[in-house]
Amino acid sequence: MKHNDSLVAVLKPVVPVVNVKGQYNHLIVRMLTELGAESSLVPLSISMDELEEIGFNGVVAGGGPQSVYEKNSRRELGNLERLLKEISKPVLCICVSHQLLAEALGGRTGPAKKPEYGRITVHVDEEDEILRGTGPSFTAWASHNDEVIRMPDRFERLARSQRCKVEAMRSRNKPIYGIQFHPEVWHTTKGRTIFRNLIEIVERNAASRG
Amino acid sequence: MTVQRSEFDAEAFVKSQIDEIAQRLHGERAIIAISGGVDSTTCAALAHKAVGKNLLCIFIDTGFMRLDEPRKVKALLSKRHLALPIRIVGAQKRFMEAIGQNEDAEEKRKAFRETFYKTLSETAKKEDSRFLIQGTIAPDWIETKGGIKTQHNVLEQIGINAQERYGFTIIEPIANLYKDQVRAVARYMDIPREISERQPFPGPGLLVRCIGRVEPSKLKTLKQSTQIVEKLLATTGGQQFFAAVLDNATADHPAKEPLQKQVSEFLKIQSTEVKVNILQNKATGVKGDVRVYGRIASVSISKEKREVYGWLIEKLRELQFRLTSGNPEFTRILYTIKEGKESDPYDVAIRAIETRDFMTADIVAIPWAILTATAKEILKKCSNIAHVYYDLTSKPPATIEFE
Numbered sequence: 001m002k003h004n005d006s007l008v009a010v011l012k013p014v015v016p017v018v019n020v021k022g023q024y025n026h027l028i029v030r031m032l033t034e035l036g037a038e039s040s041l042v043p044l045s046i047s048m049d050e051l052e053e054i055g056f057n058g059v060v061a062g063g064g065p066q067s068v069y070e071k072n073s074r075r076e077l078g079n080l081e082r083l084l085k086e087i088s089k090p091v092l093c094i095c096v097s098h099q100l101l102a103e104a105l106g107g108r109t110g111p112a113k114k115p116e117y118g119r120i121t122v123h124v125d126e127e128d129e130i131l132r133g134t135g136p137s138f139t140a141w142a143s144h145n146d147e148v149i150r151m152p153d154r155f156e157r158l159a160r161s162q163r164c165k166v167e168a169m170r171s172r173n174k175p176i177y178g179i180q181f182h183p184e185v186w187h188t189t190k191g192r193t194i195f196r197n198l199i200e201i202v203e204r205n206a207a208s209r210g
Numbered sequence: 211m212t213v214q215r216s217e218f219d220a221e222a223f224v225k226s227q228i229d230e231i232a233q234r235l236h237g238e239r240a241i242i243a244i245s246g247g248v249d250s251t252t253c254a255a256l257a258h259k260a261v262g263k264n265l266l267c268i269f270i271d272t273g274f275m276r277l278d279e280p281r282k283v284k285a286l287l288s289k290r291h292l293a294l295p296i297r298i299v300g301a302q303k304r305f306m307e308a309i310g311q312n313e314d315a316e317e318k319r320k321a322f323r324e325t326f327y328k329t330l331s332e333t334a335k336k337e338d339s340r341f342l343i344q345g346t347i348a349p350d351w352i353e354t355k356g357g358i359k360t361q362h363n364v365l366e367q368i369g370i371n372a373q374e375r376y377g378f379t380i381i382e383p384i385a386n387l388y389k390d391q392v393r394a395v396a397r398y399m400d401i402p403r404e405i406s407e408r409q410p411f412p413g414p415g416l417l418v419r420c421i422g423r424v425e426p427s428k429l430k431t432l433k434q435s436t437q438i439v440e441k442l443l444a445t446t447g448g449q450q451f452f453a454a455v456l457d458n459a460t461a462d463h464p465a466k467e468p469l470q471k472q473v474s475e476f477l478k479i480q481s482t483e484v485k486v487n488i489l490q491n492k493a494t495g496v497k498g499d500v501r502v503y504g505r506i507a508s509v510s511i512s513k514e515k516r517e518v519y520g521w522l523i524e525k526l527r528e529l530q531f532r533l534t535s536g537n538p539e540f541t542r543i544l545y546t547i548k549e550g551k552e553s554d555p556y557d558v559a560i561r562a563i564e565t566r567d568f569m570t571a572d573i574v575a576i577p578w579a580i581l582t583a584t585a586k587e588i589l590k591k592c593s594n595i596a597h598v599y600y601d602l603t604s605k606p607p608a609t610i611e612f613e
Contacts, residue, residue, distance in 0.1 A: 022344075022499040023356050023499055027569055065356070065357075096496075098536075114536070115497070115538070117604075118531050118605075119527065141604075143606040145497060145498035169235070186565065186569070
């Protein structure tokens with residue numbers, strides 16, 4: 001995945017996937033690769049320097065079995081939490097990473113009053129960039145015991161479902177997005193659109209950095 | 211920066227894997243465990259192209275195969291076009307003994323895996339082969355590593371050293387592929403359609419569909435029901451469709467009344483017309499990436515109303531979603547199609563799913579007329595069944611197989 005910075009403009013966008021140990025992490029890599037990005041799974045312990053070294057243009061953090069308000073889980077995810085605070089390039093956080101993102105930037109995650117396993121309908125409030133072309137609603141697959149209870153300051157909600165208030169959110173300050181459902185699985189009807197949007201965001205961001 | 215789509219390239223994959231297998235074996239002999247499914251057959255075809263007669267395909271008859279399967283598979287793979295060298299190793303008794311009285315899904319799977327590798331290991335020694343090739347694919351190791359299920363063919367990814375324990379080195383040429391990609395490779399290699407498009411069959415075979423304790427009469431009922439379901443549901447469009455057999459035994463459980471109420475409220479029918487049972491058998495599920503060895507609930511609606519909802523599959527899907535999402539212990543919801551004799555020992559569940567990669571799955575909306583015809587046929591052929599159900603559960607919260 002390593003390449004010379006000066007060649008970035010003509011190469012595929014490099015979007016590694018942080019493996020948070022969920023079952024679908026591998027599918028994120030598959031999706032990104034099929035859409036023309038360069039991607040592979042990288043470990044939870046990956047540092048900012050290592051990400052820079054592989055020449056990343058953006059990053060996706062996947063789902064996992066952890067509960068981010070539990071001590072051991074939080075320790076396991078400590079490195080990713082630091083990265084989420086630090087990275088200024090585009091980041092998409094899915095499921096547990098979305099919940100971690102909320103906690104990392106001052107919001108709150110807790111047990112879901114109404115968990116969701118399987119088919120849900122996502123209602124799009126704001127097509128924004130990451131959800132462009134997905135409104136007003138679409139079928140998605142979700143699987144979560146926890147949920148974001150309060151978004152961090154300067155975040156806005158992009159989507160919700162009947163049972164879950166924050167299905168998608170973004171920061172107003174930087175291109176960092178959280179999604180509760182699983183856009184990487186085949187049963188999520190607009191999943192491909194979302195990843196296509198992500199790649200566009202990554203490309204625009206890379207171009208603006210020169 | 212322009213994005214180019216880079217779909218999976220079967221041709222490039224085949225070329226690189228044939229080279230790699232040849233290099234790794236370096237003129238030595240290898241065995242491959244085959245089941246007649248698309249994964250192991252594709253792997254065997256790749257390995258055969260790479261090393262020719264240095265490959266021997268082993269078909270272990272575990273006793274948990276479908277009716278007449280060993281013979282059929284051998285005939286299919288020996289055909290001139292594939293010409294794979296095959297040996298059938300009979301091990302039914304050995305597997306039955308190893309499973310014994312185990313009721314727990316994971317214990318059964320582990321006993322199966324251990325027996326499977328011991329049998330292979332002995333065969334490898336006899337054949338003087340240090341290498342075992344296997345058709346492990348991505349969901350196999352993802353689920354095992356994630357602690358959802360013990361797959362029969364996953365060792366190294368969870369830290370079991372096959373060399374030390376069984377005396378062979380494992381080669382897994384298609385470990386990073388998903389099912390649809392394996393099928394693309396199979397088609398590219400001209401593997402007969404009967405195999406390339408064949409619905410998946412689990413590694414431990416019918417063991418994982420014989421829920422709870424294995425008994426000879428239960429297994430026999432399962433084999434007969436499997437044959438009926440595979441025949442009658444073949445044109446309904448699912449990627450996988452099968453039967454599972456359960457014990458006709460219910461558990462006393464505090465969720466029974468609440469569930470009954472939830473069903474009658476959601477379907478807007480009187481509570482006297484709804485009966486919910488919590489079964490004694492449990493089933494593997496996955497909720498929020500965590501394995502749940504969960505409860506199974508059956509929903510029976512009065513005969514007059516049953517058919518109405520049987521046609522309203524969207525409604526039943528939503529019912530399943532509500533019941534499993536609202537009740538953390540539950541990972542399966544079954545809908546009663548037909549009853550046999552209440553005193554009979556077993557139940558049969560029909561499951562049909564649509565999926566691309568088997569990582570997520572939705573149930574197939576099978577016309578009620580086909581479901582009832584299938585149930586009728588099962589009740590006719592098997593004399594020991596109390597209920598025939600349709601499994602309403604998506605993945606998540608269920609897994610594709612029951613155990």
